Amino acid sequence: MRQLIILLITILIFTSLLFGLSDRELAISINLSGKQRMLTQKMTKEAFLIRSNIDKQKNIERLKQSSELFDKTLKGLMSGDKSLKLVAIQNENIQKELKKVQKLWKPFYKEIKKVINGRATDSSYKILEKNNIPLLKEMNRAVGIYASHSGDNSKLKLANDINLAGKQRMLTQKMGKDLLFIKNGFKSKYYKSDFKKSQKLFTKTLKGLFNGSKELNLKGTKLPQIVQQLKVVEKLWSDIQPILKKAINGEDTKEAIDRLDNILIEMNRAVVLYTKSVNRQKQRLKLSSIIDSFMNRNNQLKRLVNLSGKQRMLTQRMTKLSILVSSNIDKEENIKRLRKFSSLYNQTLNAFKYGDKELNCIPLKGKSIDEQIAVIEKKWKPFYQHIKNIANQKDKDGKSLKFVIDKNEELLKVSDELVKRYEKSNTSQNYLDRARLRIVNVAGRQRMLTQKMTKEKLLISKGAKEYEPKLQKTIKLFDDSLNALINGESNQTVVKPTNEKIKEQLAKVKSIWEKLKPLYMKEKLSSKEMKTIIRENPILLSEMNKMVKMAEVEIEY
Numbered sequence: 001m002r003q004l005i006i007l008l009i010t011i012l013i014f015t016s017l018l019f020g021l022s023d024r025e026l027a028i029s030i031n032l033s034g035k036q037r038m039l040t041q042k043m044t045k046e047a048f049l050i051r052s053n054i055d056k057q058k059n060i061e062r063l064k065q066s067s068e069l070f071d072k073t074l075k076g077l078m079s080g081d082k083s084l085k086l087v088a089i090q091n092e093n094i095q096k097e098l099k100k101v102q103k104l105w106k107p108f109y110k111e112i113k114k115v116i117n118g119r120a121t122d123s124s125y126k127i128l129e130k131n132n133i134p135l136l137k138e139m140n141r142a143v144g145i146y147a148s149h150s151g152d153n154s155k156l157k158l159a160n161d162i163n164l165a166g167k168q169r170m171l172t173q174k175m176g177k178d179l180l181f182i183k184n185g186f187k188s189k190y191y192k193s194d195f196k197k198s199q200k201l202f203t204k205t206l207k208g209l210f211n212g213s214k215e216l217n218l219k220g221t222k223l224p225q226i227v228q229q230l231k232v233v234e235k236l237w238s239d240i241q242p243i244l245k246k247a248i249n250g251e252d253t254k255e256a257i258d259r260l261d262n263i264l265i266e267m268n269r270a271v272v273l274y275t276k277s278v279n280r281q282k283q284r285l286k287l288s289s290i291i292d293s294f295m296n297r298n299n300q301l302k303r304l305v306n307l308s309g310k311q312r313m314l315t316q317r318m319t320k321l322s323i324l325v326s327s328n329i330d331k332e333e334n335i336k337r338l339r340k341f342s343s344l345y346n347q348t349l350n351a352f353k354y355g356d357k358e359l360n361c362i363p364l365k366g367k368s369i370d371e372q373i374a375v376i377e378k379k380w381k382p383f384y385q386h387i388k389n390i391a392n393q394k395d396k397d398g399k400s401l402k403f404v405i406d407k408n409e410e411l412l413k414v415s416d417e418l419v420k421r422y423e424k425s426n427t428s429q430n431y432l433d434r435a436r437l438r439i440v441n442v443a444g445r446q447r448m449l450t451q452k453m454t455k456e457k458l459l460i461s462k463g464a465k466e467y468e469p470k471l472q473k474t475i476k477l478f479d480d481s482l483n484a485l486i487n488g489e490s491n492q493t494v495v496k497p498t499n500e501k502i503k504e505q506l507a508k509v510k511s512i513w514e515k516l517k518p519l520y521m522k523e524k525l526s527s528k529e530m531k532t533i534i535r536e537n538p539i540l541l542s543e544m545n546k547m548v549k550m551a552e553v554e555i556e557y
Contacts, residue, residue: 025085025087027159027162027274027275028084028085028086028275029077029086029087029089029146030143030146030159030162030163030166031162031166031271031272031274031275032073032076032077032084032086033073033077033139033142033143033146034143034162034163034165034166034167034169034170034271035073035166035169035268035271036070036073036074036077036101036139036142036143037136037139037140037143037166037167037169037170038166038169038170038172038173038264039066039067039069039070039073039173040070040132040135040136040139040170041132041136041170041173041174041176041177042062042066042173042264043063043066043067043070043112043128043132044128044129044132044173044177045173045176045177045180045257046059046062046063046066047063047112047115047120047125047128048125048128048177048180048181048184049180049257050063050115051115051120051125051184052180052183052184054254060115060116063112063115063116064116067109067112067113067116070105070109071105071109072084073086074098074101074102074105076088077098077142078095078098078099078102089146091145093145094142094145094146097138097141097142097145098142100138100141101135101138101139101142104131104134104135104138105135107127107131108127108128108131108132108135111124111127111128112128115128129181129186132177136170136174140167143163143166143167144163146159146163160216160217160218160219161209161218161219161220161221161274162271162274162275164205164208164209164216164218165205165209165267165270165271165274166271167205168202168205168206168209168233168267169264169267169268169271171198171201171202171205172202172260172261172263172264172267173260173264174194174198175195175198175199175202175244175260176256176257176260176261178191178192178194178195178198179195179247179248179253179256179257180253180257182195182248182250182253183250183253192248195248196248199244202237203237204216205218206230206233206234206237208220209221209230209270210227210230210234222354222355223273224347224350224351224354224355224356225273226270226273226274227350227354228350229266229269229270229273230270232266232269233263233266233267233270236259236262236263236266237263239259240256240259240260240263243255243256243259244256300362300364301364301422301423301425301426302440302551303360303361304352304361304364304422305419305422305423305440305441305444306440306444306548306549307348307351307352307359307361308348308352308415308418308419308422308444309419309440309441309443309444309445309447309448309548310348310444310447310545310548311345311348311349311415311418311419312412312415312416312419312444312445312447312448313444313447313448313450313451313541314341314342314344314345314348314451315345315408315409315411315412315415315448316408316412316448316451316452316454316455317341317451317541318338318341318342318345318387318404318408319404319405319408319451319455320451320454320455320458321334321337321338321341322338322387322390322400322401322404322405323401323405323455323458323459323462324458324534325338325390325391326390326395326398326401327458327462329534330534335391335393338387338390338391339391342384342387342388342391345380345384346380346384347359348361349373349376349377349380351363352369352373352418353373364422364425366425368421368424368425369418369421369422369425372414372417372418372421373418375414375417376411376414376415376418379407379410379411379414380411382403382407383403383404383407383408383411386399386400386401386403386404387400387404390404405459408455412448412452416445419441419444419445420441423438423441438494439485439494439495439551440548440551442481442484442485442494443485443544443547443548443551444548445481446478446481446482446485446509446544446547446548447541447544447545447548449474449477449478449481450478450537450540450541450544451537451541452474453471453474453475453478453520453537454533454534454537456470456471456474457471457520457525457530457533461525461530471520475517475520475521478513479513479517482506482509482510482513485497485506485547486503486506486507486510499550501550502547502550502551505543505546505547505550506547508543509540509543509544509547512536512539512540512543513540515536516532516533516536516537516540519532519533520533
């Protein structure tokens with residue numbers, strides 16, 4: 001009985017010492033101890049790049065940084081380090097394992113310093129080749145202790161996902177190291193086999209990080225930012241496969257290693273996102289369950305109509321900004337805006353599928369809506385690439401600008417169709433519910449029209465006369481819709497507002513519009529008048545956007 005009590009006390013002490021840390025602190029420990037695994041392979045790879053005289057000076061500097069970081073992190077894990085945000089865990093098992101790592105690290109670091117200082121011998125490289133895996137294994141055991149004891153006793157349910165996402169970083173460097181050993185004639189048969197195992201494990205783990213894996217004890221993720229970052233890794237991993245096939249036979253080794261380093265960078269970004277998400281988001285819960293507590297279906301639909309309506313506006317705003325950038329008008333500022341709003345379009349499109357807490361968006365599932373999102377994605381992918389070309393000033397021949405001008409209304413059309421499908425999904429028989437949804441749509445469309453008019457006016461000023469009748473239609477539609485919002489229009493199911501705040505906001509919009517309308521209507525504008533449109537148009541958009549938000553959230557309309 002006495003022995004049982006002692007055992008229970010020991011377990012309690014172990015648990016309290018380990019989990020005196022917050023989930024955030026524990027996540028950082030798992031992340032950085034996991035990063036140590038990667039560094040064992042990165043240092044070995046960099047040492048052999050130096051030996052092979054590949055980018056020698058650059059790799060000497062990298063090896064110096066990698067080894068100093070490993071040394072500092074190891075000390076931080078054992079004793080704490082404020083600069084690394086590491087809190088030491090005074091747990092016997094973890095400290096014992098870290099001391100084993102330290103014992104292997106000291107002679108390993110000694111040989112690393114010789115490589116950095118140009119005093120390495122063949123013996124130094126043999127020591128590194130022989131001992132990098134034992135160092136990796138002991139470091140991996142330490143990570144395992146952090147991760148395996150967090151599951152049921154902590155809120156940190158993603159511990160193993162952080163662990164294995166971190167391990168992916170190590171695998172990129174291990175594969176690079178193996179390719180160098182193959183190239184240098186070190187046990188080629190053994191390292192080819194080792195490389196293929198790492199390659200297979202990377203693929204399996206990446207799939208598990210997306211979808212979960214019982215075999216790897218991975219939860220999987222639906223968090224939009226992490227999913228997007230894993231997709232970046234997935235694309236790079238898919239693209240590198242033909243090069244790895246050549247590299248394992250001793251060809252294109254440098255290119256393969258460079259590309260693996262790119263994957264390391266992107267994989268590290270994913271690990272950082274996992275770590276940051278720990279205290280804010282609960283894995284295994286759909287975003288709908290997070291937001292449903294304060295959003296009913298009707299409010300959800302209004303939000304989706306608002307956001308999808310905003311997407312219509314962004315198609316025109318991006319096009320307008322592309323023209324302004326290409327025309328050298330406030331170039332630097334408009335490049336920033338172009339990047340910002342193209343990123344927002346992309347984020348919102350993903351939110352329609354996966355949800356996004358930042359945007360207060362939860363996905364609405366349905367065949368019709370899912371099909372339309374797929375249609376938009378197909379149009380958006382090349383459009384986004386051309387927008388990036390313009391924003392990154394790579395559109396020297398003007399092909400990207402031409403593509404954006406030619407295709408923006410196709411993207412607008414399919415974006416508009418999604419708004420309609422969201423609106424049609426409303427099953428409420430209540431007239432006011434349907435009317436409010438319609439108002440959010442119509443008011444949201446006004447935002448788009450502000451940008452479309454400016455885009456068309458800019459194109460006309462550049463000699464594209466075919467846009468003149470389009471501009472007249474856009475002006476009329478904005479004018480008619482604004483009158484409907486102010487006075488009501490039964491044919492459009494738009495009710496007249498009684499809410500004083502909404503009425504005041506519409507009056508503000510009308511005041512700005514009355515100043516701008518004559519300029520849009522005028523056939524030829526002076527330089528000063530065009531600058532007035534460019535300056536005042538964002539103000540009109542901003543005030544219209546406030547009106548949409550009111551239509552969405554105000555209890556009384």
